């Protein structure tokens with residue numbers, strides 16, 4: 001049955017109208033089996049496969065495109081359903097393409113953070129009803145195809161939810177360099193710059209001229225923007241969701257205040273040397289659930305152009 005197309009003739013006994021429906025049966029069967037065999041939950045901890053699932057769904061619906069040579073209106077409703085499924089799939093296909101740098105940063109997040117993005121309970125409201133669920137009457141000739149479309153639609157809602165969760169995590173992942181400068185101190189054990197003893201450096205230092213803009217490295221909310229007596233000087237703390245937090249120390253001044261919503265790349269302050277600092281630089285930290293991360297593992301994207 002390779003590539004063979006089947007034509008289904010449907011005769012209406014009352015009106016005498018004959019409808020003809022041509023489907024590539026083999027392709028429909030394979031496509032359906034492929035979709036049903038896919039895992040329902042595309043975990044962020046596992047390999048992200050939304051793109052391939054969307055491609056398969058698209059392939060399946062395009063196989064279902066119906067030919068009707070005698071009466072277009074008979075298949076009109078189904079054609080509309082297929083078109084609306086394809087529109088949603090196209091949208092999801094576009095949205096599931098992530099900047100490779102950002103995808104890499106997300107991969108380097110601790111598993112506990114990524115797992116929060118799976119089954120995080122985003123509302124289904126935005127998914128809506130993709131295909132209207134008409135009750136199937138016994139003599140509904142298109143019932144099988146309609147059932148298939150409804151199955152596709154339900155799988156599509158799963159994919160949509162996963163794409164939305166990944167978008168939320170992507171927006172919350174600190175991925176860009178927080179300022180333009182040069183790296184002068186790494187994360188981890190180092191000699192204390194003041195007394196020469198050993199200390200654990202809890203972030204990275206980026207040296208830059210005084211007043212160089214400092215950027216939010218991910219979308220979030222300003223937890224605090226205030227002078228810190230613990231050595232950070234003028235310090236901004238951002239909360240990004242999923243347990244992620246970033247800190248920006250030694251600022252000369254602030255461009256945001258507590259409670260402000262910020263976007264990745266937005267200027268939040270300016271490089272200075274307030275607090276316990278030797279020379280103008282930004283001290284930058286990333287925390288996940290209160291645990292320090294090495295910021296260099298996540299800084300995969302350049303800051304916005306001046």
Ligand SMILES: [Zn+2]
Nearest residue numbers: 203204205283
């Ligand atoms: Zn530092």
